[in-house]
Amino acid sequence: MRDAPAISYEQLLNWLRFIDEGLIEQRGFLTELDAAIGDGDHGTNLARGAGAASSKVDAEQPEYLDELFKLVGMTLVSSVGGASGPLYGTFFLRLATGVGHRQELTPEQLADGLEAGLGGVVERGKPEPGDKTMYDAMAPAVRAFRAGISSGDVASASRSAADAAAEGRNATADMVARKGRASYLGDRSVGHIDPGAASVALMFEALAAALA
């Protein structure tokens, strides 16, 4: 697809807003998933981080997208803690570098950014496919987005990314955790969805809504 319409600053701001709203809504759900195989704070952690990031963004109103994502990443790193703070924080910091100093993005640039973000998560957490982590939802979603933009518009690409994330999330239920707290449970982790994979699915659902 040549000449695809640009993805605007506002759409990406909406993405962040939808993530924030989604977390307020799904906070309890995420925490319950984490209570079952972790320590029961995932929803609380991310809601706290998203709230802090929104306030920061409202206050500083960064002009460029790299500044925006960097601010989000920094705020997540400094307000979330736990495993998800560094992981999501690094995701947004790398997304910032990946999209470059711009006010709007081509679909390719966003795909580059998402891949850079995924790379940051891999570097930080060393997750392998099937370890039952956020990676198992994030990797297929990023792949689906890249594939989607080569065959359709961003709306359909982000839709298929969200679907891939949801599928990846659901697939974590059958996995034995090897990373994160759920790994302490061994086989008993089977049958439960990974909370981080569920929050990734939420994030890509928000992206699909913002780019719809």
Added chain:
Amino acid sequence: MRDAPAISYEQLLNWLRFIDEGLIEQRGFLTELDAAIGDGDHGTNLARGAGAASSKVDAEQPEYLDELFKLVGMTLVSSVGGASGPLYGTFFLRLATGVGHRQELTPEQLADGLEAGLGGVVERGKPEPGDKTMYDAMAPAVRAFRAGISSGDVASASRSAADAAAEGRNATADMVARKGRASYLGDRSVGHIDPGAASVALMFEALAAALA
């Protein structure tokens, strides 16, 4: 009543045995009464004491009734603790002195003994009528026994003592506690039977059974 048949050593040993059996049976009930307005150990305390007293009596087989009751009183003092240990202990120690160095008792001698025992409880605990304590069952029972032997046989006297104790026990439900732990509850103690009054009723029921 002149020439009333003597109360035998064996009958009084049965009394102790019936108390022991009654406590094993009512231990949970007494503890529940105590849990409601005290600290939930009255049944456990008395069952421990009665068990210890039985073993002592079996082992030492005292020949005389004063020795028997003294052994029981000493054992209760040294094995029960709490409020009921000194109170019941003193009751039996004074009963021992009250009945004198004998192997059988006239009804009057037993009445003297019971009155001495009651006097010991009064000295030890300073209960006043209506304070919602074991005294409120024990005093009417001892009075009824004395009245009973002047107009009938020991069987009917001990029966009416048991009935008086039961009535006294029931009457504690309407009282506001002023002694013992239940006094901490103030008005909230109303509506509950005093556990010590309940164990006194058990003791006189056992006497009625032994002298029937």
Added chain:
Amino acid sequence: MKKLINGAEDVLAESLVGLAAAHPELRVDHANRIVYRAEPKPHGTVAILSGGGSGHEPLHAGYVGFGMLDAAVCGEIFTSPTPDQIALATKTVDTGAGVLHLVKNYTGDVMNFDMATELAGGIAVATVIIADDVAVEDSTYTAGRRGTGVTVLLEKIVGAAAEQGRDLAELAALARRVAGSGRSMGMALTSATLPASGKPNFDLGDAEIEVGVGIHGEPGRRRVPLGSAREIAAMLVEPILADYTFGGEPAVVMLNGMGATPLIELYVMFGEVSALLEKAGVRVARSLVGNYITSLDMAGCSVTVLRADDELLGLWDAPVSTPALRWGV
């Protein structure tokens, strides 16, 4: 009932086995359930003895050691010890200068300690009764107030004074003064469960608390809706301040956990309590936050405020070396 125990009847005996294993500096008489210092006091020094029902750990056995108690006599759970136990302990710790009995004001404790004093004939015994719980109306016609939190502070202060070689009359007078200058008030989120009964002594709804509880798993003075830490702090501090004038004197303040309340909550409560006290002009000079006088697995807390002065603070700060309180040595 979910407890880390073997038989319900064996809890006290087996906890003393563990205590002996953990604390070689204590000597445990298992047959008589008495805990002594392994290293007795010098001859001619007054010994300090306390005791009561078990289930309030670390009270009293956890306070045996240099600068505090010479012996603790352990009754069954929530049941005061018997006269012969107490008399034996009294005879054992006496070095010739007499023994001070510190007794929490419960009918059973008072009676058993009284009988013990009769049995311990020949030994000079002074008895001080502790009755600091403002939840209970004070009256000569009733059992009177319960002995609760002040016991811990009293054992520390009088224990320190005994190490200085003060005589029995002086120590008894000091103990009476401390007992008279402290007040406590407690509350419960849940009831205690006695091992022998297996059921909570009382049931509380999910949004109810008992205010004015003691340390024996007994119900309190009233049941009220669960409030915030701030509201609960006020329910505990106000009756204490209403009952006694603490003036501008320095105070020793204890925020005590009942056994099942986590330390993070006790610190939240201490923040509220100390703010209320400072606002009322009470200067918090020393503090203790933790489980010091408990009620088995009850969740909840109590507040104790002791009016002090330079002498009492000096005794408070003096070295102490026991399983549960230790500093300066």
Added chain:
Amino acid sequence: MKKLINGAEDVLAESLVGLAAAHPELRVDHANRIVYRAEPKPHGTVAILSGGGSGHEPLHAGYVGFGMLDAAVCGEIFTSPTPDQIALATKTVDTGAGVLHLVKNYTGDVMNFDMATELAGGIAVATVIIADDVAVEDSTYTAGRRGTGVTVLLEKIVGAAAEQGRDLAELAALARRVAGSGRSMGMALTSATLPASGKPNFDLGDAEIEVGVGIHGEPGRRRVPLGSAREIAAMLVEPILADYTFGGEPAVVMLNGMGATPLIELYVMFGEVSALLEKAGVRVARSLVGNYITSLDMAGCSVTVLRADDELLGLWDAPVSTPALRWGV
């Protein structure tokens, strides 16, 4: 949920207010949730820093003071602190000789401490990871073992060594040696309830326990019927002994309460545990019984055994003065 708190979001902040009020010997940075000694270490001495999620009190803030930590960084409940908190604390405690980070092995803690070290550029930082929980299989392909009870013993021992003026490399080597010589295993009678969630993380039946739990209210390795103290002691001690050879060396043993278990039960457990250890030829040279590394209001306990030697025992016995561990001073 019945807790002595105000808002669920305010628990940590308000507990630090209480901590500051109770302990003038500590300095609390409320904005950044860092607890320091009020009296910093002499210049040129290595500082010891630890931290992690809250809800494990007295860990870590209760171990700040002479002979132990220089600072504790407090994360939200069960959530590791953030890199900027840790970096700020690192910069503040550094006296020029570097800072030793003692980190419990959790993905979040490790990542946040790693990022903090990057941020604290210029300061010499050494990091020692504690991973002592035998309930978890050791593997390089997973998150590995959790850091639990050994943390307490390690902070004490390495804190004492730091006061002696040892350098950063020596202290890191000592810390690694201690971390490698200790093992822990825990169990729960009930789950913890996080204030923010309001519900227990898992439900246990009336006659069930979780064996192999950590300190984050997470479920354990397996659920088994509630047993006696003796049986439970065996479930904890056996995997520890199977995992490491303690030989005839002296051991430091901790019987730790999870937060809601009364001390009398912990002593019963300690009696069982020390008997099992002695039977296996492990000589219990020092012991700790109480709530030292907790999991909010979880009922249960854990056992930690550390193989020691004369050097480690000497460091163990060295003076320490913190809110939760104090002796010799």
